[in-house]
Amino acid sequence: MSTDYQQAREALGARLRELRLSSPTGRLTGTQLADQYGWNKSKVSKLENGRQTPTPDDLRKWAEATGQPEAYDELLARLRGFESHIRSWRRQLAAGHKPVQDTHLSAHADAALFRGWESSMVFGILQTPDYARSIFSRYSELQRSPRDIEQAVLSRMRRQEVLYDPSKRFHLILWEAALRALVCPPSVLASQLDRLAGTVGMSTVELGILPLSAPLKIPPATAFWMYDDRQVIVETWHAELWIDDDASVDTYLRTWKTLQESAVYGADAHNLISAARRALPPH
Incomplete structure (x- = not known):
């Protein structure tokens, strides 16, 4: 089950990276994203590589910063999906x-x-x-x-x-x-x-x-x-x-x-x- 959980977390991270790189307002660097919310610079990398589980607020901010707020519901659904098994x-x-x-x-x-x-x-x-x-x-x-x-x-x-x-x-x-x-x-x-x-x-x-x-x-x-x-x-x-x-x-x-x-x-x-x-x- 932990393997399934980690795979799901990595898949969510890959989706976050995709959103960051395809921002309609221009490609956003990890440093720019971290600076926008006062995050530690390593946080973006950890989230995108599945080494840290995002909070719903992290996902909302990510969707907004990448100019794709409509993606929030999808991201939240992914998070809820694997958190229903690992609580x-x-x-x-x-x-x-x-x-x-x-x-x-x-x-x-x-x-x-x-x-x-x-x-x-x-x-x-x-x-x-x-x-x-x-x-x-x-x-x-x-x-x-x-x-x-x-x-x-x-x-x-x-x-x-x-x-x-x-x-x-x-x-x-x-x-x-x-x-x-x-x-x-x-x-x-x-x-x-x-x-x-x-x-x-x-x-x-x-x-x-x-x-x-x-x-x-x-x-x-x-x-x-x-x-x-x-x-x-x-x-x-x-x-x-x-x-x-x-x-x-x-x-x-x-x-x-x-x-x-x-x-x-x-x-x-x-x-x-x-x-x-x-x-x-x-x-």
Whole structure:
């Protein structure tokens, strides 16, 4: 997917270069274009060679500077096309965490079968308010995003209502390391583990725990969600990948099934959660 993204960015850059060289008011040099808007002189080169993603405002200014303002809609459509698959956190979180949670809430609405793999923290859809609050606070600091923590927590709690919809099914696998990661105070993690133990018997949730001691066929790497085997959402440090091409979705499905082979369920999963609870430091 990153290759497709880069190819699309390079194609947009080539189109920008074409507009600059075919300006009806006369050929515009990169330096002239940069000076017109006070840009760093390397910015034009980076945009044209696909080494930097333009903002909508960059595209508007480019179209106007090259004397072809009618090209703006085309340029914006190209940008939106590849950004629908690669959604940078910088842009998504510009207005805070709540809009991102609302987007996922909307995505849940049309799906009936969810598969999830998480290696480092408890799934958002199973989090307690205090645990979610800690997670949002940590990521807000990392991404330097607006601190709309309480609004984001409320949106995440609304997402959890889908767990009680009998038409939905959640097949989730959690690495044991996530049960022990102190991304929050021990008292908060204790309550979170209690909440997690209560989901083991839910009719809509099939929760598997992949033990740290389990033999693995593949490394337990990046977390992801699958919606109805037709779309995958992968979180990285810089962006979310929204993947919908059949070959890539099939790869993630095989990955999920391979990890599932090493997971334990029912009483065994409950025992691992209880062991993590007992191992918590005093609080």
